[in-house]
Amino acid sequence: xxxxxxxxxxxxxxxxxxxxxxxxxxxxxxxxxxxxxxxxxxxxxxxxxxxxxxxxxxxxxxxxxxxxxxxxxxxxxxxxxxxxxxxxxxxxxxxxxxxxxxxxxxxxxxxxxxxxxxxxxxxxxxxxxxxxxxxxxxxxxxxxxxxxxxxxxxxxxxxxxxxxxxxxxxxxxxxxxxxxxxxxxxxxxxxxxxxxxxxxxxxxxxxxxxxxxxxxxxxxxxxxxxxxxxxxxxxxxxxxxxxxxxxxxxxxxxxxxxxxxxxxxxxxxxxxxxxxxxxxxxxxxxxxxxxxxxxxxxxxxxxxxxxxxxxxxxxxxxxxxxxxxxxxxxxxxxxxxxxxxxxxxxxxxxxxxxxxxxxxxxxxxxxxxxxxxxxxxxxxxxxxxxxxxxxxxxxxxxxxxxxxxxxxxxxxxxxxxxxxxxxxxxxxxx
Ligand code: LRH
Ligand code: MN
Numbered sequence: 001x002x003x004x005x006x007x008x009x010x011x012x013x014x015x016x017x018x019x020x021x022x023x024x025x026x027x028x029x030x031x032x033x034x035x036x037x038x039x040x041x042x043x044x045x046x047x048x049x050x051x052x053x054x055x056x057x058x059x060x061x062x063x064x065x066x067x068x069x070x071x072x073x074x075x076x077x078x079x080x081x082x083x084x085x086x087x088x089x090x091x092x093x094x095x096x097x098x099x100x101x102x103x104x105x106x107x108x109x110x111x112x113x114x115x116x117x118x119x120x121x122x123x124x125x126x127x128x129x130x131x132x133x134x135x136x137x138x139x140x141x142x143x144x145x146x147x148x149x150x151x152x153x154x155x156x157x158x159x160x161x162x163x164x165x166x167x168x169x170x171x172x173x174x175x176x177x178x179x180x181x182x183x184x185x186x187x188x189x190x191x192x193x194x195x196x197x198x199x200x201x202x203x204x205x206x207x208x209x210x211x212x213x214x215x216x217x218x219x220x221x222x223x224x225x226x227x228x229x230x231x232x233x234x235x236x237x238x239x240x241x242x243x244x245x246x247x248x249x250x251x252x253x254x255x256x257x258x259x260x261x262x263x264x265x266x267x268x269x270x271x272x273x274x275x276x277x278x279x280x281x282x283x284x285x286x287x288x289x290x291x292x293x294x295x296x297x298x299x300x301x302x303x304x305x306x307x308x309x310x311x312x313x314x315x316x317x318x319x320x321x322x323x324x325x326x327x328x329x330x331x332x333x334x335x336x337x338x339x340x341x342x343x344x345x346x347x348x349x350x351x352x353x354x355x356x357x358x359x360x361x362x363x364x365x366x367x368x369x370x371x372x373x374x375x376x377x378x379x380x381x382x383x384x385x386x387x388x389x390x391x392x393x394x395x396x397x398x399x400x401x402x403x404x405x406x407x408x409x410x411x412x413x414x415x416x417x418x419x420x421x422x423x424x425x426x427x428x429x430x
Pocket of ligand 1: 056127179219221254281289327
């Protein structure tokens with residue numbers, strides 16, 4: 001068990017930063033007050049913000065070419081929980097962890113629940129996995145899982161999702177996320193409608209197994225591992241499936257699963273309007289599903305997505321309760337640092353969207369004053385709200401500067417000592 005970050009160290013490091021933070025915070029408070037914005041109200045909202053971390057993101061990620069494990073890699077869900085606790089200790093906005101089965105499967109789920117409780121961690125959405133075959137698996141998912149032409153393979157995939165619900169119930173989760181790689185690589189290889197009908201039939205059986213207070217989140221993806229067609233390729237197929245299945249089925253938006261330049265914030269607006277926005281997998285990308293750190297390339301797009309989300313909150317949109325989660329692959333950085341950075345980046349997009357003067361924006365929109373519409377959003381986006389994010393962390397017992405405090409703690413080095421390199425570099429995202 002790698003030692004958690006000592007609260008005294010966090011306090012010491014915060015002490016060094018406090019005077020400067022207070023000065024910046026007060027200055028920002030004056031600036032916002034001139035816009036009739038109460039900084040204390042915004043900071044309180046920032047303190048409420050939560051985003052889940054993916055268990056599989058706490059280890060070094062890779063590509064099909066190679067994976068270069070870092071020091072002190074977490075080797076199992078227990079060590080992934082330790083690292084997730086450190087991320088939450090410092091950032092104070094990541095109390096939920098999203099597991100992936102069977103990667104995180106254990107023999108005793110009540111023991112896993114006790115361990116997460118002891119770390120003040122909760123369980124977010126459960127991710128099923130029917131995009132890989134398990135050792136000795138009777139029916140392969142090579143040609144698909146929930147849409148496979150072989151009913152025995154479909155039954156296997158259905159049963160795995162039903163098992164995920166049972167394990168999730170033991171952990172206190174309330175959501176099942178279903179992403180499948182099903183699709184084709186050659187024109188003509190798959191009959192599109194028949195394949196979608198098989199997928200929907202399978203999903204209906206899984207849906208029937210959902211407890212009444214659970215949601216099923218369907219994740220669309222343009223391509224990979226299939227490179228000609230994918231069963232749920234875009235938000236259109238996604239919302240059709242969610243509507244076909246019922247009220248507990250909603251659409252999940254993974255930012256990296258769209259073609260470059262797609263207007264994701266408008267997709268979000270549509271899903272909100274039709275009460276089908278289940279949640280997000282936040283990350284960033286330049287080309288494909290690059291799974292890069294959130295906000296590292298397109299921070300304005302991420303802000304525009306939150307502008308739609310905060311607008312829905314502001315309008316008390318019915319059926320609006322999206323789940324926020326990171327889904328990234330950290331190939332060249334310390335995963336703990338990238339996850340803390342990314343959680344803060346998404347929190348920043350949310351808080352900046354709170355600064356938008358919505359009555360003013362509505363007036364400019366009504367009068368077709370395009371320039372002032374854009375400036376109203378840019379004004380919020382360009383406001384440096386770093387003091388609010390730091391103050392929110394500080395007030396919840398976290399670190400004013402999470403990266404500096406983490407590096408000062410020597411946690412990674414300690415983990416390296418206690419978790420000898422498992423040597424498996426191989427390839428693939430985990
Ligand atoms: C698919 C995906 C999905 C996860 C996997 C790890 O690309 O985004 O959400 O199951 O990554
Ligand atoms: Mn995803």
